[in-house]
Amino acid sequence: MRHRNLLALGAAVLLAGACAGNDGNTGNKTDGGCVHVVDENTGRTAASCLPTAPAGARVDLAAPAFTHPTPVTNPLHPSSRVAQTIYGGQVDDKPFRTEVTRLPDPKTITWDGRTIPALAAQYAAYSDGRIEEVAVDWFAQADDGSVWYLGEDVFNYADGVVADTEGTWQAGRDGAPGAMIMPAHPAKGDVYRPENLPGVVFEEVRVKATGQTVEGPYGKVAGAITVHELHMDGSTEDKVFAPGYGEFSTGSVDGDLEAVSLAVPTDAEQGAPPTELAALDRAVGTVRDGTVTREDVASVRGAWTAYRAADDVPALLVRQMDRDLDALEKAPADRAAALRVEQNLTDLHLRYEPVAAVDQERLGVWARQLGIDARAGDTGAVAGDVTSLELVRQRTGGEDAALDAELKRAREAADRKDTQEAGRVAGRLVGEVG
Numbered sequence: 001m002r003h004r005n006l007l008a009l010g011a012a013v014l015l016a017g018a019c020a021g022n023d024g025n026t027g028n029k030t031d032g033g034c035v036h037v038v039d040e041n042t043g044r045t046a047a048s049c050l051p052t053a054p055a056g057a058r059v060d061l062a063a064p065a066f067t068h069p070t071p072v073t074n075p076l077h078p079s080s081r082v083a084q085t086i087y088g089g090q091v092d093d094k095p096f097r098t099e100v101t102r103l104p105d106p107k108t109i110t111w112d113g114r115t116i117p118a119l120a121a122q123y124a125a126y127s128d129g130r131i132e133e134v135a136v137d138w139f140a141q142a143d144d145g146s147v148w149y150l151g152e153d154v155f156n157y158a159d160g161v162v163a164d165t166e167g168t169w170q171a172g173r174d175g176a177p178g179a180m181i182m183p184a185h186p187a188k189g190d191v192y193r194p195e196n197l198p199g200v201v202f203e204e205v206r207v208k209a210t211g212q213t214v215e216g217p218y219g220k221v222a223g224a225i226t227v228h229e230l231h232m233d234g235s236t237e238d239k240v241f242a243p244g245y246g247e248f249s250t251g252s253v254d255g256d257l258e259a260v261s262l263a264v265p266t267d268a269e270q271g272a273p274p275t276e277l278a279a280l281d282r283a284v285g286t287v288r289d290g291t292v293t294r295e296d297v298a299s300v301r302g303a304w305t306a307y308r309a310a311d312d313v314p315a316l317l318v319r320q321m322d323r324d325l326d327a328l329e330k331a332p333a334d335r336a337a338a339l340r341v342e343q344n345l346t347d348l349h350l351r352y353e354p355v356a357a358v359d360q361e362r363l364g365v366w367a368r369q370l371g372i373d374a375r376a377g378d379t380g381a382v383a384g385d386v387t388s389l390e391l392v393r394q395r396t397g398g399e400d401a402a403l404d405a406e407l408k409r410a411r412e413a414a415d416r417k418d419t420q421e422a423g424r425v426a427g428r429l430v431g432e433v434g
Contacts, residue, residue, distance in 0.1 A: 035198045040233045045199060050230060052204055053191040060180035060192035063112070064148055069140035070106050070119045075243040076225060077147040077182040079119050079139050082263050084355045085245065086347050088320045089257030095323065095340055096258060097126045101355070104397040107138045109150045111172035116140050118150045124391050129339040131157050131384045134391060135167070145184030149194050151176065160384030160414075169201050176200070182241070186210060186225055202232040214242050214249075217260060217267050217314035224248065261316045264350055273352040276307040284345050288368055292332040300341065301325055313348070320344055339369055355395075360433060362392045367429035370410065374423030379414075382422045386414040389429070403432050 034049035055061065072079040079102060087098035103120040110116075118138035125133040134157070138150040151170035155162050171178040180192040186207045195201040205227045212224040224242040231237075242248040244266040249259035283303035286296040304321060307313070321344045327337035342365045350358045366388045373381035389407055406429050413421040 057191040064142035072141045076241045085263040086261040088261040094128045099124045147182040148178045149181040159380035204230045274310040276310040280307045287338045363433040371426035374419045379417040383414045386410045
């Protein structure tokens with residue numbers, strides 16, 4: 001459940017002494033109801049217990065029935081209705097961006113003797129424009145309308161390559177149960193566990209407030225809830241979930257923040273985009289080749305100002321683009337800032353174009369970036385660029401033998417740290433995807 005490794009917000013709870021807890025019908029072995037604290041940095045299990053809620057407060061102890069599990073339509077977790085959500089903010093004082101995309105094919109999960117088709121969603125998180133974490137999450141909606149989390153494949157990256165897969169789990173494997181991630185009708189005081197394999201993954205959630213109104217990308221959104229989340233290391237954080245979006249925000253503007261910038265089709269707009277968006281496209285094209293001048297940045301700034309005057313832009317997208325253009329003005333050679341500007345531009349297109357078309361544009365962004373990083377001899381960045389290309393390709397689906405062959409060659413070059421070959425492949429990819 002987002003966000004596992006980058007957001008550890010909130011004060012640590014008191015860890016000493018006994019705790020009142022009950023795993024209920026989870027299949028997990030605990031010491032008399034104690035869920036032990038685990039230090040996420042060292043992996044060490046402490047003798048102390050998490051202050052988990054009593055079983056009587058939990059709403060996730062009954063065995064769910066799954067007749068039609070892949071239409072996940074719960075308003076507070078509408079995974080099958082939302083095609084893509086963009087999150088923005090900052091973590092550890094670095095710009096942070098996430099793309100969450102519904103994947104075309106379900107995942108079959110075998111849990112407790114049942115075979116359950118689960119909706120699959122790709123989570124791709126970028127720190128300072130570069131890949132930081134990837135997960136494929138699996139969700140199923142029970143007959144009563146509650147949504148259950150059936151696991152995730154997790155890949156944590158460092159310098160463009162996989163550092164570890166910590167946080168990976170799957171219901172029905174190694175004793176892991178499925179876990180409720182959203183009740184059908186959450187009420188204040190409800191407690192449930194979105195992850196419930198103590199020692200590997202664990203979260204316990206308590207609903208703090210319901211019936212709230214939050215400021216969405218394009219106006220107020222009623223019916224939101226706030227939950228308080230307890231993690232395996234004893235830290236806590238509050239999260240907001242909103243109808244039409246699902247997970248809506250974590251953190252605050254003044255600290256670490258991950259919040260919805262835009263979701264489609266929730267925020268999609270019918271009709272043609274303003275002509276000023278095409279002008280912004282042309283201006284951003286001047287900062288794509290790695291030889292950026294202050295005049296180029298000034299051109300982008302002017303086009304951005306004109307576009308903002310012509311269209312309604314969500315506040316978080318405005319904040320992101322302003323921040324990245326400020327960084328580029330201070331240092332025109334800052335490739336991370338230039339890359340983030342391009343990423344922001346694809347988000348602006350998302351309101352007016354199908355997700356598949358915008359992802360095609362993102363393939364172009366990463367193909368061009370691969371060429372820039374290959375020329376710079378940056379093997380870590382090259383590896384991350386190829387990963388980003390593969391992630392977008394996973395989302396687009398369909399048959400494209402030529403594209404897939406070039407992506408395979410790019411991966412092989414990245415794995416060999418052959419930046420010259422990666423550069424040659426990048427040139428062909430740019431011709432392939434535009």
